[in-house]
Amino acid sequence: MEIINLKSESTRQKLMDIKNYLRKKKECVDTFLGLYFSSAIVPANLKESMVYSLSAGGKRIRPVLCLAAYEACGGVADDIVPYAAALELIHTYSLIHDDLPAMDDDDLRRGKPTNHKVFGEGMAILAGDGLLTEAFSLLSRGNVSLPAVPPAALLRVVCEAAKGAGIYGMVGGQAQDLLSENEEPDAETLLFIHRCKTAALIASSVRMGGMLACCSDAALSGLTAYGENIGLAFQIVDDILDVEGETEVLGKTAGSDEKKKKMTYPKLYGTERSREKAGELVDGAIEALEIFDEKADPLRAVAQYLLKREN
Amino acid sequence: MEIINLKSESTRQKLMDIKNYLRKKKECVDTFLGLYFSSAIVPANLKESMVYSLSAGGKRIRPVLCLAAYEACGGVADDIVPYAAALELIHTYSLIHDDLPAMDDDDLRRGKPTNHKVFGEGMAILAGDGLLTEAFSLLSRGNVSLPAVPPAALLRVVCEAAKGAGIYGMVGGQAQDLLSENEEPDAETLLFIHRCKTAALIASSVRMGGMLACCSDAALSGLTAYGENIGLAFQIVDDILDVEGETEVLGKTAGSDEKKKKMTYPKLYGTERSREKAGELVDGAIEALEIFDEKADPLRAVAQYLLKREN
Numbered sequence: 083m084e085i086i087n088l089k090s091e092s093t094r095q096k097l098m099d100i101k102n103y104l105r106k107k108k109e110c111v112d113t114f115l116g117l118y119f120s121s122a123i124v125p126a127n128l129k130e131s132m133v134y135s136l137s138a139g140g141k142r143i144r145p146v147l148c149l150a151a152y153e154a155c156g157g158v159a160d161d162i163v164p165y166a167a168a169l170e171l172i173h174t175y176s177l178i179h180d181d182l183p184a185m186d187d188d189d190l191r192r193g194k195p196t197n198h199k200v201f202g203e204g205m206a207i208l209a210g211d212g213l214l215t216e217a218f219s220l221l222s223r224g225n226v227s228l229p230a231v232p233p234a235a236l237l238r239v240v241c242e243a244a245k246g247a248g249i250y251g252m253v254g255g256q257a258q259d260l261l262s263e264n265e266e267p268d269a270e271t272l273l274f275i276h277r278c279k280t281a282a283l284i285a286s287s288v289r290m291g292g293m294l295a296c297c298s299d300a301a302l303s304g305l306t307a308y309g310e311n312i313g314l315a316f317q318i319v320d321d322i323l324d325v326e327g328e329t330e331v332l333g334k335t336a337g338s339d340e341k342k343k344k345m346t347y348p349k350l351y352g353t354e355r356s357r358e359k360a361g362e363l364v365d366g367a368i369e370a371l372e373i374f375d376e377k378a379d380p381l382r383a384v385a386q387y388l389l390k391r392e393n
Numbered sequence: 394m395e396i397i398n399l400k401s402e403s404t405r406q407k408l409m410d411i412k413n414y415l416r417k418k419k420e421c422v423d424t425f426l427g428l429y430f431s432s433a434i435v436p437a438n439l440k441e442s443m444v445y446s447l448s449a450g451g452k453r454i455r456p457v458l459c460l461a462a463y464e465a466c467g468g469v470a471d472d473i474v475p476y477a478a479a480l481e482l483i484h485t486y487s488l489i490h491d492d493l494p495a496m497d498d499d500d501l502r503r504g505k506p507t508n509h510k511v512f513g514e515g516m517a518i519l520a521g522d523g524l525l526t527e528a529f530s531l532l533s534r535g536n537v538s539l540p541a542v543p544p545a546a547l548l549r550v551v552c553e554a555a556k557g558a559g560i561y562g563m564v565g566g567q568a569q570d571l572l573s574e575n576e577e578p579d580a581e582t583l584l585f586i587h588r589c590k591t592a593a594l595i596a597s598s599v600r601m602g603g604m605l606a607c608c609s610d611a612a613l614s615g616l617t618a619y620g621e622n623i624g625l626a627f628q629i630v631d632d633i634l635d636v637e638g639e640t641e642v643l644g645k646t647a648g649s650d651e652k653k654k655k656m657t658y659p660k661l662y663g664t665e666r667s668r669e670k671a672g673e674l675v676d677g678a679i680e681a682l683e684i685f686d687e688k689a690d691p692l693r694a695v696a697q698y699l700l701k702r703e704n
Binding site: 260 | 519521534558559568572
């Protein structure tokens with residue numbers, strides 16, 4: 083709970099440290115992804131379309147959370163970068179499909195024109211399909227060149243990714259989000275949407291880090307609670323930023339939730355109460371890491387950082 | 394090569410046998426899929442949309458090939474139905490996405506309005522995404538209730554499915570197909586499209602049957618050659634049926650390749666030479682099964698059957 087207290091000198095240091103940590107881990111993931119796709123021999127437009135969205139920036143939060151959870155369980159992050167990077171393929175696919183005219187119809191993402199604006203809708207759909215499928219290819223080919231994660235653990239990781247990304251997670255949340263446009267917000271539906279649409283894959287990212295380290299059940303429970311809490315907080319902050327942020331800083335069109343009549347936390351609770359809720363969730367996330375030692379400090383700091391992010 | 398010689402009495406019997414075989418295996422897959430989705434608690438429209446396309450009929454050729462390959466290697470098909478059924482989820486997702494206006498823009502599939510015509514484009518995209526992701530969930534959760542397929546074998550199966558369905562397989566083929574519309578057909582591009590778009594996932598289906606049975610390298614080579622041959626033959630027959638078939642029998646709009654200026658075998662080689670090529674491929678497929686005993690008879694018969702299909 084006191085990991086980041088902005089009043090103290092040591093805390094400013096810790097905030098700098100976590101920014102450094104995030105940057106370094108993001109570089110690992112980006113380096114891997116760059117190499118991975120540079121050697122892919124596939125139709126040129128398809129590759130361009132996938133790489134365009136993958137390299138448009140992004141914080142790589144899901145891979146970083148996976149790496150940080152692996153470290154919290156005593157692992158060396160470098161050993162599992164390809165598995166962590168698979169999460170970014172899944173996340174990027176979801177952004178490409180969400181931005182399509184039939185879905186959220188967005189023109190701007192990470193400060194650049196959305197994928198279908200550049201490559202056309204057909205290729206954008208295929209780029210998304212390709213990224214999602216390639217994620218499972220990455221997760222399942224581990225036994226070739228990486229240090230030994232036992233096959234049974236990897237299989238569990240594949241299943242976890244599918245659960246977080248699929249009909250009981252992200253896809254289910256997106257479907258409910260689509261169905262609930264123009265509806266009056268109610269607390270239960272809103273929680274369902276946010277839990278599934280965003281928190282599920284974030285929680286899976288954290289859990290996958292633990293599973294890759296073959297952690298104990300108790301550790302996995304802690305990571306699960308942490309992931310679910312920060313996942314929900316992340317989406318609430320997203321909702322708030324859509325109301326209060328500026329398009330240039332966000333990299334996507336501000337105010338679009340209101341325009342599309344989306345169900346959001348600020349709409350139901352107001353921004354102030356929403357901010358409080360996000361804070362409570364982050365507190366809960368950090369409490370859930372109680373059984374972990376200082377190797378979980380990056381996870382603790384990331385939770386605080388996500389609360390204060392501006393994009 | 395003489396498995397089915399239509400002149401003899403025993404051959405008519407064999408043709409009846411294979412129809413029976415296909416029907417029984419299809420029933421196993423359908424029963425599993427029906428039960429699997431009946432218990433799924435996801436947003437109602439999403440579930441309806443997925444089940445609509447899954448239950449629109451279809452021959453379940455990919456699951457059946459997986460089951461038949463498993464039997465050819467000495468396995469009992471009932472033991473691996475969920476893994477085989479996952480292939481139908483992948484196939485169905487690809488049909489839903491292909492039919493979208495931004496892709497092939499088809500109104501009719503398996504004799505019914507296409508998914509997006511009934512549920513809207515947004516939900517159709519999500520139904521496809523959901524089916525694809527759920528396939529990987531099915532493939533990776535084997536250790537819960539099924540007889541032991543070793544985790545390392547299952548992991549290989551997950552990777553194989555991703556390869557056949559992804560950017561080096563089906564998605565890559567679809568992308569090239571989309572890029573090649575209105576282009577003059579050339580043999581190399583046409584072969585690339587058909588190999589990736591259709592043959593890759595069919596070959597993977599056969600290979601997965603072998604992998605699930607932990608078959609020898611020699612057996613896997615035979616299954617691979619068989620699968621690649623019938624996969625290509627399957628698409629050539631599809632091209633011919635689009636020219637010669639009738640919409641009512643096909644269950645999809647006849648003549649649509651010509652209308653969309655697709656690269657096809659009949660367009661490049663004429664229907665007669667295309668039919669010969671398909672026949673040669675089926676012969677090659679059956680030859681590739683040389684090292685297998687009579688347990689591979691259904692695979693041999695399926696190859697002949699695919700050549701003579703009318704939809």
